[in-house]
Amino acid sequence: MSLNKEQIKYLAVLSRMDIKEDEIQDVVEKLSSIVEFVDQLQAVTTDGTEPMAHPLAQGQRLRIDEITEYNERDKIQLNAKNINKGMYLVPKVID
C-alpha cells in the first residue's frame, strides 16, 4: 500500500516531528516503498500463532520496593538548557 502526502503529514503530527515541505516527496516515496515491502507479511498464515514480544518468553522480574538511588538532580540537570530552581522550563501550557 502506498502512502500519500496527507498521510505523511498526519504521521509527522503524531510523531511530533516537523517535516519540511521540500522533504515530503522523498518521505512519501521511501515510506511507501517500506510499507509495500512489509505488506508481504499479510500473505503469511498465522492462525493460532501466539504473538512474540520477548525473545526468551520471560516474565517481568520484580524487586522489593526500597530506595536504590540517591539524589543526583544537579548533575543530571547539567544537560538541560533551561532550568530554574531545579525545575525544567518549557513554553507556557496553561493561560
Added chain:
Amino acid sequence: MPAQNIQNMTLCALKQGMSEKEFTSLEVIETLLTRISEHGGSLNAFITVTAEQAITEAKNADKLMAVGKNKPLLGLPLAHKDLFCTDGILTSCASKMLHNFIPPYDASVVKNLKASGAIMLGKTNMDEFAMGSSNETSYYGSVKNPWNLELSPGGSSGGSASAVAACLVPAATGTDTGGSIRQPAALTGITGIKPTYGRVSRFGMIAFASSLDQGGVFARSVEDAALLLGEMAGFDENDSTSVDVPVPDYLGSINQSIKGLKIGLVRQYFDAGLDDNNAKAVREALEVLEDQGAEIIEIDLPNIELSVPTYYVVASAECSSNLSRYDGVRFGYRAENYKDLNEFYCKTRGEGFGAEVKRRIMTGTYVLSAGYYDAYYLKAQKVRQLISQDFKNAFSKVDLIAGPTTPSPAFALGAKMDDPIEMYLNDIYTIGANLAGLPGMSIPCGFVNDLPVGLQLVGKHFGEESLLQCGHRYQQKTDWHTRVPERFK
C-alpha cells in the same frame, strides 16, 4: 618492543607482553593514541578520543602491575561505541539530538570493563541511533572501510569495526539490533560477537529496539572476543531483561575440541542474492571445520526470508516509542524560536533527527496507529514467533547454524542510500538471530575481490561457549583473521 608490533597485537598478546615486562601499559596506550591521531581522520572512526584520561589510567595500571596487582584486563586498551553512556564524556549516538549529551553515569558494560582494568581510548562513530547498515547516517559523517576508503565499513557499529580492522585499537564494543556487530565485522575482516539477548546488560545502552538490542564486541581474534565477553557479560539488576544465568569461563574452555559438533548449513541462505564467491568462501570454511571433526548437516529455516520485513515492523515500532523521550526539555538538542509547547517539540525533533531516524519513527508510528496495529505490528509479532520456532526446530538437530554473514563484500559509500529496501536487505542473514534472541558471531573466512567476507555462526540461547570454541578452532587452522589492510600495516 618496536611500536609497529604493539599495534598488531591482540589483547591476549598485549596482556602477556605486559606481564613479562616487555612493554608497559603506557607504551601501549601512547602507541595507539599516536595511530589514532595519524589515521583516525581518514577513517572518521572516532567521535571522541579520550587521550588524557587514557594516559592517566595507563600510568595507574602500570603502578598496580609494578606491585603485583592484577585484573583480567588491567592496562588493556579498547574503545566504546558512542551509544554506551560514559560518565562525564560526550555520548552522542551520532545524532544532532545528543550532540551535547554528557551522561551522569556509566553504562553497565562500561562499568564492568572498567572494573576489570580496561582503558578506554575513545568513543566510536556509528549510524545515527544505530539505525543503518552503512554508517552513512551519522551526524558526524560516514566512516570509511580501511580495506578501501571509498567503501562503507558496514553499520551500525562501523566506527568500532573500522578502528579494530585498521589496528587503531585491538578491541571495541558494539551493539547489534539486526546485524550491527556481525555485518561490519564481516565487511572489515574482523571477529564480532552478538551474545544471547539478556546476556549483556542494556543498562546505559541508548535504546533503539528494546526486544532486539544486545551489546557485544569486536576483536581481531575469537580468543580476544572470549576474554572481553567474559568480563562484560552477567546479570544486572538495573536491566529488567537481563537474565540471571552464570557466565561460563569462555576463555578457559576455548580450546575444547569440536569433534562431533553438528553444524547446520541453511539451504535458504544459498538461494538467489548471495554472491557466488562469497558462497564459495563459506563452503570452504565449513570444509575446514569438517576436517576438525564437525559434522555438516543441511537444514531449513522455511520462514527466514520473512525476517527482514518482520524486523522493519518490530524494530520501527519499538524505535518510535523509545525515541519519544527526545523532547528537548531535559537533555539534548533544543530548538529555538517557537510559539508554544507543541511547536517546541515538533521543531526540536524535526531539526534534531536525521532523515533515516525520522523515516523509522514514522514507520513505527504508522504500524502502531489505530486501524493498522493488528495488520502490521501484531502480525509481525506472530511471524516473529514462526521464525523463532524454525530456529528451535533446527536446534533439535544441530548444535550450531552456519552461513554467510552478508550477501556480498563491502559496497561503495552512497551506493544504497537512495533505496532503503536494498540497504535493509544487507541484513538478511543476520536479523533472524535478533528476532529469536540467539547468539551470533562473524569471523573472517576469506576474500572476494580483495575484500574480506565473513562466516556467520549462530548458537542456541546462552550457547556462546560453543560459538567461541568453533570460531577459535577455525582461527587455529586459518590466518584470515591476521590480515591487515596494506595502508594500515
